[in-house]
Amino acid sequence: xxxxxxxxxxxxxxxxxxxxxxxxxxxxxxxxxxxxxxxxxxxxxxxxxxxxxxxxxxxxxxxxxxxxxxxxxxxxxxxxxxxxxxxxxxxxxxxxxxxxxxxxxxxxxxxxxxxxxxxxxxxxxxxxxxxxxxxxxxxxxxxxxxxxx
Amino acid sequence: xxxxxxxxxxxxxxxxxxxxxxxxxxxxxxxxxxxxxxxxxxxxxxxxxxxxxxxxxxxxxxxxxxxxxxxxxxxxxxxxxxxxxxxxxxxxxxxxxxxxxxxxxxxxxxxxxxxxxxxxxxxxxxxxxxxxxxxxxxxxxxxxxxxxx
DNA sequence: TTCATTGCAAAGCGTTTGCAGTCAC
DNA sequence: GTGACTGCAAACGCTTTGCAATGAA
Numbered sequence: 001x002x003x004x005x006x007x008x009x010x011x012x013x014x015x016x017x018x019x020x021x022x023x024x025x026x027x028x029x030x031x032x033x034x035x036x037x038x039x040x041x042x043x044x045x046x047x048x049x050x051x052x053x054x055x056x057x058x059x060x061x062x063x064x065x066x067x068x069x070x071x072x073x074x075x076x077x078x079x080x081x082x083x084x085x086x087x088x089x090x091x092x093x094x095x096x097x098x099x100x101x102x103x104x105x106x107x108x109x110x111x112x113x114x115x116x117x118x119x120x121x122x123x124x125x126x127x128x129x130x131x132x133x134x135x136x137x138x139x140x141x142x143x144x145x146x147x148x149x
Numbered sequence: 150x151x152x153x154x155x156x157x158x159x160x161x162x163x164x165x166x167x168x169x170x171x172x173x174x175x176x177x178x179x180x181x182x183x184x185x186x187x188x189x190x191x192x193x194x195x196x197x198x199x200x201x202x203x204x205x206x207x208x209x210x211x212x213x214x215x216x217x218x219x220x221x222x223x224x225x226x227x228x229x230x231x232x233x234x235x236x237x238x239x240x241x242x243x244x245x246x247x248x249x250x251x252x253x254x255x256x257x258x259x260x261x262x263x264x265x266x267x268x269x270x271x272x273x274x275x276x277x278x279x280x281x282x283x284x285x286x287x288x289x290x291x292x293x294x295x296x297x298x
Numbered sequence: 299t300t301c302a303t304t305g306c307a308a309a310g311c312g313t314t315t316g317c318a319g320t321c322a323c
Numbered sequence: 324g325t326g327a328c329t330g331c332a333a334a335c336g337c338t339t340t341g342c343a344a345t346g347a348a
Contacts, residue, residue, distance in 0.1 A: 027302060027347055048337080063305045068338065084233055090337060105277060105285075114281060120269045125292065128254060132263060134294040136254075141290045143274065145283040176322050176327060197312080212330040217313065239312060304345070315334070322327080 010040045013079060013097050020077040031062050035070045039080060040095050045113055047090040085113075085142065103141040110147075159189045162228060162246050169226040180211050184219045188229065189244050194262055196239040234262075234291065252290040259296075 017036050021028050038055055039046070046054075048071070052064050071093060074080040081096040085106060103121065105114040125136045166185050170177050187204055188195070195203075197216050204211050220242060223229035230245040234255060252270065254263040274285045 025302095029303065029347070031304070061305085064337095065306080065339080066304060069303080105281065105283070107283070108286065116277060116280075118273050118276065120273050124267050124269050127267070128265060128292060128294070131265075132254065132294075133297050134254070134256070135297055136292045136294040137257065139290070139292045141288070143277060143285045143288045145277070145281075145285040148282050148284055174327095178322070178328065180329070210330090213312095214314080214331080215329055218328080300346105300348090302345105302347085304343105306343100307341095309340070310338080312337100313335080315332100317331095317333105318329105319331105320327100320329070321325105323325090 009098060010037060013040050013095075016097065017074070017077060017079060020079075021073075026073065031066050032070050032073070034060055035062065035067060036074065036079070039074070039093070040097075042095070045083065045085075045092040045094045047092050049090065083140075103143075105143045105145050108144055108146050158247060159186060162189050162244075165246065166223070166226060166228060169228075170222070175222065180215050181219050181222070183209055184211065184216060185223065185228070188223070188242070189246075191244070194232065194234075194241040194243045196241050198239065232289075252292075254292045254294050257293055257295050 014033055014036060017033070018028055020026075021032070034055065035051070038051060038060075042051075042054075048064060048067050051067055052062070055062050071080060071082075075082055079095065079097050080093050081099075083092045083094070083104070085092050085104075100117060102115040102117050105116060106112075107114065121139070121141065125139065128134065129136055163182055163185055166182070167177055169175075170181070183204065184200070187200060187209075191203075197213060197220070200216055201211065201213050220229060220231075224231055228244065228246050229242050230248075232241045232243070232253070234241050234253075249266060251264040251266050254265060255261075256263065270288070270290065274288065277283065278285055
């Protein structure tokens with residue numbers, strides 16, 4: 001199944017976002033909705049610069065500062081996930097509203113990103129919570145791999 | 150069992166490092182050994198700045214550039230592991246020669262780092278290798294958690 | 299009207315790089 | 324002796340910040 005986002009689902013996300021902004025007393029600026037629109041019409045992982053250039057290309061004027069600011073809000077609203085894939089590289093982001101919880105495999109040769117789900121990760125999480133008497137709020141898991149010959 | 154490193158084991162690591170440097174045709178400079186010594190007399194995760202200051206405190210003069218350079222070699226030699234814990238924060242490192250393969254839980258309230266081993270991670274890795282026909286070279290796994298009340 | 303938000307450019311910050319001097323080999 | 328290594332400081336690249344101008348409420 002494709003994760004492609006339809007115009008309809010973009011509308012849903014905008015509604016969720018609008019509600020979130022209202023609840024927090026944040027303003028509903030056109031820039032913020034334009035950024036969400038752009039993010040949700042993208043199926044790939046993206047970085048701030050890519051988003052900035054993509055919007056500029058469409059003659060939509062936003063500053064990088066505003067993109068950073070808006071993404072910060074989207075992270076808090078759980079509408080975007082953040083990744084720190086490589087080592088000093090730029091952060092990568094992905095939309096997350098319709099996405100099933102998943103983790104990633106990073107292909108070292110091609111740079112390709114594979115997503116996968118494995119219930120054993122939840123099982124590990126539960127064990128840890130019990131053993132250490134903690135509440136796990138989130139996790140980050142990446143496998144780095146190469147294609148077999 | 151403590152992971153505390155004795156003087157004897159520091160000697161072993163230095164030997165391993167010396168052999169590694171020789172094999173690669175790198176020079177055995179006093180700075181490099183001083184850095185290994187410092188790293189292996191530390192049981193915590195550390196960052197470059199911390200290491201720099203700790204050595205300076207002991208009146209051992211090394212530049213940050215040399216620390217970065219040496220750690221790069223130690224990573225290649227598998228004598229040190231690198232972590233990118235927080236989000237844009239500094240990289241953290243830990244000695245790895247005597248350490249059992251382990252992953253980390255990061256306590257969000259106290260900043261404490263808990264290490265754990267779980268065989269299911271290897272199992273997941275094996276599944277992925279089979280499913281996607283790949284060879285997993287490494288992984289990074291962090292759980293972010295809080296203490297239960 | 300009012301103050302959160304924006305855009306721009308400057309500042310931050312960890313890390314890398316360039317280069318003259320040094321020292322392991 | 325010679326070229327890899329070191330230390331310093333300047334450059335880098337991503338991100339954050341300061342501030343005057345703007346516009347959502």
